[in-house]
Amino acid sequence: MNVAEPITIGLLGAGSVGAQVARTLVEERELISARVGAPVRVAGVAVRDVETPRDWRIPKELLTTDAEALVDEADLVIELIGGFEPAGALVERALRQGTAVVTGNKALLAARGDELHALAAETGALLRYEASVGGAIPILRPIEDSLSGDRITKVMGIVNGTTNYILDQMDTTGAAFDDALAEAQKLGYAEADPSADVDGHDAAAKAAILGTLAFHAPFTLEDVYCQGIREVTQEDIEAAASSGYVIKLLAIVERQNGGAVLRVHPTLLARTHPLATVRGAFNAVFVVAESAGELMFYGQGAGGVPTSSAIMGDVVAVARRIRSAVPETPLLSDAEDLHALTIDAAETQYYIDMQVADQEGVIAEIARVLADHRVSIESMRQPGSVSPEGEVEEAGRGDAGAQVQIVTHQAKEEHLRATVETLESLDVVKSISSVLRVEVEQ
Structure with missing residues (x-):
């Protein structure tokens, strides 16, 4: 493309993020054009209803309900509709024509990312999606570009702001889950139906994207073990705090046992x-690579303005590639033969909080069960029954029972789960109130 020729942009969707992107493209057109090195022109903004009030008043002449015609006209399509359809059909239409696409649609990418990358490789189209993970945090480009010569072994992150707000409120103010959720909804962090956030599905979609980029292998949402935070109680938060931990919902993708384990679940982290x-x-996203070591990326993870920053970063980068006519390198051209493993293959530590009979020999019986399942104890705590030397003492006799908190050493998930099942069957174990995975510093 000649430098003097304008790059035509079609924007699909004008919600909270789309309206901010439209504002930037219109109000900062000269600045964006200067950074691209060619004039940038907004061909239109496709919406369902041109009369709907929006966060920023988009010039009426730019609004259209004909999304397909806009895709056909554009050199670069920005997809911010979200969901599977019509977003998927429009993205596919653009890529089939060789038209560049920038999107923040994590659900679509988690479900059809491999297919869309293959289509982009076939037609030479550019496909970018920095805003799909972590909002304003620039995490995907560093993984794809800056760390492309390194071997990433693990990515672990807090990638859902709603759940982090809820868990943080429970930890710092003592709020119950329902009260913290209600406050998150009041502040606009959580939707009226918060299921995608609190059940972990949003984070799981992001885990699939992170795994695909970090390990150069195609993963989908179906490859991710997912557990949300609905079952986390204030008692869990307090018990974790008493042992020096905080609970976070983490998305974790990790090379393990010849494959990769992708998982989302509440996790104990040392403070x-x-x-x-x-x-x-x-x-925040924590990356571990063989040569670079540990890296952490931190920032605002939600909201129209922060997310639009990530979208515009992709827009400028893609527009520069269009201007210079640099061919696209297929993302998965060097894909590894790295398969998704089930959660059973994960190697983790467990925190187990239980009520046991207050009688002699209980601790020894618990320790025997763990040893039988090839799980060793890193620490054991019996609140209120710790010797001056820091050793757990046998509880005295009584009917009320006693609380025992155990942190295991790292072991296979399947062994840890079998341990918990056996403990639950013991007569001396009254109840197991909490079982959480633990992540330690590398």
């Missing part, structure tokens, strides 16, 4: 861990 300090609705 000294960098991710433990992430408060409110902020996001």
Whole structure:
């Protein structure tokens, strides 16, 4: 494309993020054009209803309900409709024509990312989606570009601001889950139906994207083990705090046992861990690579303005590639033969909080069960029954029972789960109130 020729942009969707992107494209057109090195022209903004009030008043002449015609006209399509359809059909239409696409649609990418990448490779189209993970945090480009010469072994992150806000409120103010959720909804962090957030589905979609980029292998939402935070109680939060931990919902993708395990679940982190300090609705992603070591990316993870920053970063980068006519390198051209493993293959630590009979020999019986399942104890705590030397003492006899908190050493998930099942069957174990996975600093 000649430098003097304008790059035509079609924007699909004008919600909270789309309206901010439209504002930037219109009000900062000269600045964006200067950074691209060619004139940038907005061909239109496709919406369902041109009369709907929006966060920013988009010039009426730019609004259209004919999304397909807009896709056909554009050199670069920005898809911010969200969901599977019509977003998927429009993205596919653009890529089939060789038209560049920038999107923040994590659900679509988690479900059809491999297919869309293959289509982009076939036609030479550019496909970018920095805003799909972590809002304003620039995490995908560093993984794809800056760390492309390194071997990433693990990515672990707080990638959902809603759940982080809820868990942070429970930890810092003592709020119950329902009250913290209600406050998150009042502040606009959570939708009226918060299921995608609190049940972990949003984070799981992001885990699939992170795994695909980090390991150069195609993963989908079906490859991700997913557990949300609905079952986390204030008692869990307090018990974790008493042992020096904080609970976070983490998305974790990790090379393990010849494959990759992708998982999302509530996790205990020592309060000294960098991710433990992430408060409110902020996001952070922790990357471990063989040569670079440990890296952490932190910032605002939600909202129209922060997310539009990530969209515009992709827009400028893609527009520059269009201007210079640099061919696209297929993302998965060097894909590894790395298969998704089930959660059973994960190697983790467990925190187990239980009520046991207050009688002699209980601790020894618990220790025997763990040893039988090839699980060793890193620490054991019996609140209120700790010797001056820090050793757990046998509880005295009584009917009330006693509380025992165990943190295991790292072991296979299947062994840990079998351990918990056996403990539940013991006569001396009255109940197991909490079982949480633990992540330690590398």
